[in-house]
Structures are given as structure tokens and as C-alpha cells.
Amino acid sequence: MKRFTSLFATLVLGLGIQFGAAANTVAPDALVKSVSDDVITIVRQDKAIQSGDTRKAVTLVETKVLPYFDFAHMTRLAVGKDWKQASADQKSVLTQEFKTLLVRTYSNALTKYRDQQIDFEPLKAKPEDTDVIVRTKVRQAGAKAVQIDYNLEKQGDNWKVYDVLVAGVSLVTNYRDEFGQEVRAGGIDGLIKSLKDKNTRLDPTTAAKK
């Protein structure tokens, strides 16, 4: 009898959580769609971004896109096996530098955006899944559509992107070989230094000072 009660309690609790989740959570595909729609609408209207204003593009990405990305997870994936030998401090510096690099690179790509159209494929996932792939296709005139896939992970009630694949190439794991090389050559600190140097070189303000 006691066992039955606890089972019942678990069931009710479980249902409650499920309903709660269903009510609060934005589905992963809906999330990706609304964020991309937002960003595209802004880029389409913003002449400065269209004419290559990277700074403005970075700000746009930072406010509209970053909240939905899990950079700690991305950095861990990019560093791979060497992640374990990094201290907590090193991990947080690595995450910060990798974030800066990705944001800069891909904000710049936004300034190249013209009239591509994004199609969303139906999400193939079960309601209880906590790790899903949202597949999209970016169509452009005169070329095969480019496949862009987002890997999302459920954290509490929210979905966070932890990997983006362009034409099947992970923008995150593509760094593994390079990062591995850096770590072999100069340890975790060597990798941090390379990332910092790279970011300094990319930053127009520091480049101009030189």
C-alpha cells in the first residue's frame, strides 16, 4: 500500500512536471525559427550592417542570439579530450575567448547576408527528448541549398544551442584538431594565448592602434 502511494505520488509529480514543462518551454524548432526571423528582419532593414559594420552586427548577435547559446558546452566540445586537464580558471578564460572568436567571425558573416531564404524542416523528436537537431536549409539563387543544422540541449525549461553545422561541418568540432595541436605544443595556456592573439588581431580597434 505504501509502495502504491509513493508510486502514485511519483506519477502525479511526474505529470505535473511534464505539464509545467509543456506550458513554459518554447519548442526547440520554434526557438531557432523565431531567433533567425528576428535577426533577419533586423539585418534586412539595417543598412549599416549590410554595408559591413561588424561592430553593429556583433551587438545584434550579442543581444539577440547569445542568450540561446551554451558557450561552455561549445568550448568543451571544441577542446575535446584536453578539456579535463584545464583548471576552472582556464576553462572560463577558454570559454570567453572562444566565444569572442565565434561571435566575431559569424557576426561578420551576417554582414554578407543578402536575400537567402531559410526553410525549416519538420522536427524529428519525441516530446521527452532533451537533445535534438533542428534542420534548416538556406536557399540561394543558382546554387544548391546550404544545410544548416542546430544541435540543442534542454537545460531545465530552456533549450540551448551547443553546436551549429554548416553543410555538415560542425563549427565547433572543426576546431578540435587545431586546438589539440596548440595544446600539444604549449599546453592549455598555449591554446589560450593563441586564441587571445587571434582575437586581438581580429579586433579592429586594437589592430588600428598598432
Add this chain to the structure above:
Amino acid sequence: MTNSKTESMVAGRGVLMALGLACTLAACAGPGGHPKDPLEPMNRATFQFNEKADKYVMRPVAEVYDLTPLPVKTGVANFFGNIADVWIGVNNLLQGKFVDGLSDGGRFLLNSTVGLLGVFDVATEIGLEKHDEDLGQTLGRWGVGDGPYLVLPLLGSSNVRDGVSLIGDFRVDPLMQLEDVGARNSLGGLRLVSKRAALLGADTAAEEAALDKYGYMRSFYIQYRRNQIFDGQPPREKDPDDDDSSDNDKAATDGNAAGPAADKSSSPNKKESLE
């Protein structure tokens, strides 16, 4: 005039050799080298040459071409895309994808007629999707391993399988069937420029993203081809639990990996499932 040109070429070659030497001295392909890239010193030298050729010739030409109005560029890209569809269809059939193969044939018929010699891609408009196939992908589907990574002069990233397959692709290339050498070369040149122009933007992104562009492009090519061979649905390469305690495939294939031995033996062949 010609003298200084020859001189600069000789100097260029010297630079290349020096780079190759520097690479050998730095043990590019030493014990820490990439398992897929035993020819790294040679590949790096070719890569440097390609970068120079692109910077001084291909990219500037593509940038000028890029100034033509979009409808013209689209028409040109569509035209070459259309004549490529036949061989793409054949490769789909060779891979047993009959629906795709027939659809490619349908695309070619429709676009060549209604689409005015392929200038307009009406087939895509009505839902016949454009595919991307070549002999290298077909061989990959058949289980032929990709072999060592290879950087081809001017053509860039490849591997032994894909490089050899290019000869087949080239022989059946409709442009190569043209008897008029002038027409063949100018059309071939235009196609090259059109393809290069389509990559403007993506190339700067790669430049900015990479710590070491050579390594970045190599990883990119390996993942990209794998995805192409599986038509955009490659078997998941990532470990189901990607937290820091479990090793990744790349680390596992890496001879120098310091990770736990148990993980090493568990995953090395997921990635090489093609071979």
C-alpha cells in the same frame, strides 16, 4: 619584363621550398600529426602555393566578376549547374538512388527547354531539388576508403580517392566534349570564376575563424565530404554523452592522445565506418 617575372617565380619557389623545409623542421607530420594527413609537409607547401594563387589571381578576378548584376550571375551559375545535372543523375543511379537520379534527369530536360538552356532553374521552383554528386561520393558510397588527405594544386582540398575520381568527373564533363578549344577554355574559365565568386564571403569567414587555416580547411573538408556522401544525414559522430569525461572520436584516432585507454578502444572506428 619577362626576366623579372621569371625571377619572382624563382623567388616564389624558394619561398615555397623554405616553407616546406620549415614545416619539416617543425615536424608537421611528426608523432603529433593528423592521422589522416601523412603527407602534411607536401600538402602544406601546395596549400601555400594555392593561397598565393588565389590571393593574386583567382580572388581578384572573382571580385570583379561579382560586380555583375545578380540575375546574370544566377543565370551563369544555373547554366553550368544544369549541364552538371546529367552526371549528378548518373551518380545517383550508380548509388542506387533511383528517385533522385530520375529527378536529376527530369531537371535537366525541364531546365534545358523551359529553362532556356538551363539559365533559369525552373525545376527547383516546381520542387525538383538540386543534388550534388560526383564520382568520389559514389565510390565512398560503395565503401571505397578516402585514403590520405591531399591538397591538389589550384583545386585545393581533396584526398586520394576523390583526387583520382576527379579524372573520371573531368572526362565526362560536357565542357570537355567541346571540339572548339577556344569555347571550351573560355566556358571552363567562366565556370571556375563563377564558382569562386560564390565562395566570396565564406573564404573570409574561414580566414577569420581559423587559428591555422591549413588545419581548419583540412577538418572542414573531411567533415564536409562525409556529410556529402551521406547526403546530409551522416551517422552521428558525436558520442551520445559528450561531457568531458568521455573522449571524442578524433581524440581516439589521434595516436598521441593522452586520454584514457578504455575510451580509445571504444570509438575509433565510428568515424572510419566508410572504410
